[in-house]
Amino acid sequence: MKADILHQIYDPEVLRQQGHQLIDLIADHLEAAIDGRLKKTIPWRDPEESLAYWRQYTQDSPQGLFEDILKQSIKLHNPKYMGHQISPPAVLATLSGLLCDAINNGMGVYEMGTASTTIEQVVVEFFCQYLGYDEEGGGFLTSGGSLANLTGLLAARRCIAVDDVWQKGSSGKLAIMVSEQAHYCVDKAARIMGIGQDGIVLIPADDSYRMRTDLLEKYYQKSVDQGFEVIAVVGSACTTATGSYDNLQDIADFAQQKGIWFHVDGAHGGAVIFSNKYRHLAAGIEQADSIAIDAHKMLMTPALSTILLFKNKSNSFRTFSLEASYLWDQAGALEWYNLAKRTFECTKLMMSIKIFTLIQSYGKSGFEAFVDNLYNKAVEFYSIIQNDPIFETAHRPMSNIICFRYNNTHVSELKLDELNLKIRSALVKDGEYYIVKTQLKDRLFLRMTLMNPFTTAKELTGLLDKIKSLGLDQMH
Numbered sequence: 001m002k003a004d005i006l007h008q009i010y011d012p013e014v015l016r017q018q019g020h021q022l023i024d025l026i027a028d029h030l031e032a033a034i035d036g037r038l039k040k041t042i043p044w045r046d047p048e049e050s051l052a053y054w055r056q057y058t059q060d061s062p063q064g065l066f067e068d069i070l071k072q073s074i075k076l077h078n079p080k081y082m083g084h085q086i087s088p089p090a091v092l093a094t095l096s097g098l099l100c101d102a103i104n105n106g107m108g109v110y111e112m113g114t115a116s117t118t119i120e121q122v123v124v125e126f127f128c129q130y131l132g133y134d135e136e137g138g139g140f141l142t143s144g145g146s147l148a149n150l151t152g153l154l155a156a157r158r159c160i161a162v163d164d165v166w167q168k169g170s171s172g173k174l175a176i177m178v179s180e181q182a183h184y185c186v187d188k189a190a191r192i193m194g195i196g197q198d199g200i201v202l203i204p205a206d207d208s209y210r211m212r213t214d215l216l217e218k219y220y221q222k223s224v225d226q227g228f229e230v231i232a233v234v235g236s237a238c239t240t241a242t243g244s245y246d247n248l249q250d251i252a253d254f255a256q257q258k259g260i261w262f263h264v265d266g267a268h269g270g271a272v273i274f275s276n277k278y279r280h281l282a283a284g285i286e287q288a289d290s291i292a293i294d295a296h297k298m299l300m301t302p303a304l305s306t307i308l309l310f311k312n313k314s315n316s317f318r319t320f321s322l323e324a325s326y327l328w329d330q331a332g333a334l335e336w337y338n339l340a341k342r343t344f345e346c347t348k349l350m351m352s353i354k355i356f357t358l359i360q361s362y363g364k365s366g367f368e369a370f371v372d373n374l375y376n377k378a379v380e381f382y383s384i385i386q387n388d389p390i391f392e393t394a395h396r397p398m399s400n401i402i403c404f405r406y407n408n409t410h411v412s413e414l415k416l417d418e419l420n421l422k423i424r425s426a427l428v429k430d431g432e433y434y435i436v437k438t439q440l441k442d443r444l445f446l447r448m449t450l451m452n453p454f455t456t457a458k459e460l461t462g463l464l465d466k467i468k469s470l471g472l473d474q475m476h
């Protein structure tokens, strides 16, 4: 071993040896997952217990550490994983991640990411093409749907609001309109922007948890009458809790009529632009002024990698106009290749590579197969759950999200929430399967998102059987 610590830290032989072993570890794990040999999805440990474990952890070797981390992490590749909306990453995307982490190009300015910046442009063009934007369309990648939604809404404020809030700070009363079923990050974004609770105009949802677009006019007028300047309306494609797609065409028409910004939160379901079968769910999406799509949800990349697209790409340069003379020669120039001119991030992950590698190898077909597999399966699973009298479903699935609950008629309506909450906790502690929960119209439902293409009716039946037996246990 070389003497000084810095040579040890950068020893290529360590990379070679440990790297080969690590790849074997991950490949064995993936194989076991797909073959259905993993016993647990989530190795539940109380947080305090886990903290104590890692505090006193002493590794015997880096490989031992990697194995322990794998062992103690939730396993998205297990077909019994049906929880939160994050992809089991594709093999090539994982490998791209390794390369990106090894070379660590910073991306803020072109010089700090000569390949990844231009590849990002190619990825953006690919999305624009399938979305149906014309040559004015463009955008960039950013760190997560939450940040993409905030960035889109900041662009809305810059382009629509009468005051220049960016320069002068906030004085007026701005408002945005969004479904009561929208992801909470839209609410968060509005508050960060200084909009405040009263400026967040929540539009009620219908029985399918879709925005009541027939109420847009009424809520708009009410807000204007209260002295608000409505700058944007946000459509969900789809919502997080139930996977419901808002009627984007109606929202587009409304936004156009009022001259306000139309943003689509397509973090989860924007991926349908690649599916011939399911594209219709997002009809009208190409009329949005800005759209966020998470590749780490329905496009099989590691987190975070999010696409933020603009119908008119020049608007994307207006969001963050900053003078940073050490970064660029001309602050005002619309240089697509100096990405930090348009992003919140300065240093940014090389996320384009993880998407590009999938586009290169499989074209849109890979994305389409993933979406179709999961959306088709939701319809099949829904009918299985629906046909079992012990379960109650909350909605017909429009995507790969299904909300349902254990509903034993011997239990009063009031006690059902508590019972389902207990079942969900018991499931997590058991660890074989992983699903989540959600609140719908003040009632608690179990919620599954089918994120794994290898989940079959067998895993579903196993899960339902386990829920039934946990349900009976809880009642005694």
Ligand SMILES: *Cc1c(COP(=O)(O)O)cnc(C)c1O
Pocket: 085, 143, 144, 145, 146, 147, 183, 185, 236, 237, 238, 239, 240, 265, 266, 267, 268, 294, 304, 306
């Ligand atoms: C997941 C999700 C988000 C948040 O995206 P992150 O990438 O987790 O920041 C926003 N909107 C919807 C509809 C989502 O499903």
